[in-house]
Amino acid sequence: MSAGYITTGGSDRYHTGVDCPAFQRGVRGSEAQGNTLRPVIPLTPEQAGHVRQTPCPECCGGSAR
Numbered sequence: 001m002s003a004g005y006i007t008t009g010g011s012d013r014y015h016t017g018v019d020c021p022a023f024q025r026g027v028r029g030s031e032a033q034g035n036t037l038r039p040v041i042p043l044t045p046e047q048a049g050h051v052r053q054t055p056c057p058e059c060c061g062g063s064a065r
């Protein structure tokens, strides 16, 4: 359904979707610390290849390809 990836401005990783366990842990951790949640930024596969973020090892299999 989603053809791409998501990331946030405060993350150094991108994910295949917001249901990624690692992403969810990050959100909960931010909430627990009282941090403002960063907006989710959708990335196309092309954009993901250009951003400085790296693929999340949990949902992206540790490799972009």
Ligand SMILES: [Zn+2]
Residues within 6 Å of the ligand: 014, 015, 016, 020, 021, 022, 023, 056, 057, 058, 059, 060
């Ligand atoms: Zn992930």
